[in-house]
Amino acid sequence: MSVNLQYVVDFLVSLVNIPSPSGNTEKVIRFIEEECARLGIENKRNNKDGLVLTVPGKNNDVHRVLTAHVDTLGAMVKEIKGNGRIKLTLIGGFAYNAIEGEYCQIETADGKLYTGTIQSTHASVHVYKDTSTHERNQSTMEIRLDAVVKNADDVRELGIEVGDFISFAPRCEVTETGFIKTRHLDDKASVACMFGALKTVLDSGEQLPYTTHFLISNNEEIGYGANSNIPPETVEFLAIDMGAIGEGQTTDEFCVSICAKDSSGPYHYGMRKHLVELAKANGLNYAVDIYPYYGSDASAAMKAGVDVKHGLIGPGIDASHSMERTHKTSLENSVKLIVAYLQSDLV
Structure with missing residues (x-):
C-alpha cells in the first residue's frame, strides 16, 4: 500500500494555518471544497455548513460513513x-x-x-x-x-x-526528525489522514466495495458535529479523531490508535476487532486504548440515536488541547488503516 505522505503533511500544514474555531469554520470548509474539486470528489454542504463527500461503491444498498472534524478550540x-x-x-x-x-x-x-x-x-x-x-x-x-x-x-x-x-496562533513546525508540532492537530491531523486515504483510493483506480460518505464536521468540539446527515443506508460509522497520549495509555506519537472505550462507553466490539485485525494484517503500528475524558463524533451520533456500528481510530497526539505534537509515522499508519478499512468487507 503506497501512501503519499508528503501530500498528507502538506495538507495538514495548510489546514492548521486556517483559523476555524467552532462556530466560525467557513474559510476552512471552502478550502476543503476546493481540494474536493481538484480531486474530483462529489460534495455538498449540510445545513450546519459541514461538508459531506460521497464516493460511489460497488454496493449502493448499504453505506459507510467516515467522519473527522475541522473545527478547533x-x-x-x-x-x-x-x-x-x-x-x-x-x-x-x-x-x-x-x-x-x-x-x-x-x-x-x-x-x-x-x-x-x-x-x-x-x-x-x-x-x-x-x-x-x-x-x-x-x-x-x-x-x-x-x-x-x-x-x-x-x-x-x-x-x-x-x-x-x-x-x-498554531505555530506549526515540521521538524527534520519527522514531528509535526502545532495547535489544532485535534482534529486536523485526522482530516489530513482522511484525505490521504481518499487520494490513495482514487489514485489506485479501484472502486470501493460500498458507497462511502466522508463527513467533515464543524461542531465536534462543542458536542454535535456529526450527529446528523447520516444516510439511512448507513450500517457502519467510523470516527477519525486523535488518539490520547498520557500516563496509563498505550498510544504514542508513532502509531494509529484504536479506541475501545471513551467517556460515552464502549465502541462496537465487532468493529473494534475488525480494525485490529486489519492493522495486524497490514503490519501497522497500532495500539488499543481507552480515553477516559473524551467524546467523539461517533459517540455524538450514538446519543442522537443513529442505528449503526460505530468505531474510532486516529493518529496518536501528545498534549491534547494544548501545544500538540505527532509524528509522520503516526499519520502514515492512520492513513493505511483507513484505506484498509475502506477496502474491507462489512463487519
Whole structure:
C-alpha cells in the first residue's frame, strides 16, 4: 500500500494555518471544497455548513460513513474592559493555562483582523507578588491587543464587539526528525489522514466495495458535529479523531490508535476487532486504548440515536488541547488503516 505522505503533511500544514474555531469554520470548509474539486470528489454542504463527500461503491444498498472534524478550540470576546483589554469566553474544553502567553487573532463581524496576546491580569513579576500563583480563569485572563487602545471606546472604534471570534496562533513546525508540532492537530491531523486515504483510493483506480460518505464536521468540539446527515443506508460509522497520549495509555506519537472505550462507553466490539485485525494484517503500528475524558463524533451520533456500528481510530497526539505534537509515522499508519478499512468487507 503506497501512501503519499508528503501530500498528507502538506495538507495538514495548510489546514492548521486556517483559523476555524467552532462556530466560525467557513474559510476552512471552502478550502476543503476546493481540494474536493481538484480531486474530483462529489460534495455538498449540510445545513450546519459541514461538508459531506460521497464516493460511489460497488454496493449502493448499504453505506459507510467516515467522519473527522475541522473545527478547533478557540474563544469569543466576552467583555471589553475599561482599560482596553478584552475578556474571553472559551470555545471547547481546555484549561486557561494551555493558552497563556499565546498569540491570538480576533475577527470582527465585518471581517477585520486584529492580533493580540493572551495573558494573566497579573503577568508582570515586577509588579505582582502572586504572578506564579494567581489563579487562571475567565476573570483573571485577558487579551492585550496589538493596537493603540486605552479604553473600551477605543476598542469599539476598531469594530471589535462582544461575540467576535478569537483563534489561537498554531505555530506549526515540521521538524527534520519527522514531528509535526502545532495547535489544532485535534482534529486536523485526522482530516489530513482522511484525505490521504481518499487520494490513495482514487489514485489506485479501484472502486470501493460500498458507497462511502466522508463527513467533515464543524461542531465536534462543542458536542454535535456529526450527529446528523447520516444516510439511512448507513450500517457502519467510523470516527477519525486523535488518539490520547498520557500516563496509563498505550498510544504514542508513532502509531494509529484504536479506541475501545471513551467517556460515552464502549465502541462496537465487532468493529473494534475488525480494525485490529486489519492493522495486524497490514503490519501497522497500532495500539488499543481507552480515553477516559473524551467524546467523539461517533459517540455524538450514538446519543442522537443513529442505528449503526460505530468505531474510532486516529493518529496518536501528545498534549491534547494544548501545544500538540505527532509524528509522520503516526499519520502514515492512520492513513493505511483507513484505506484498509475502506477496502474491507462489512463487519
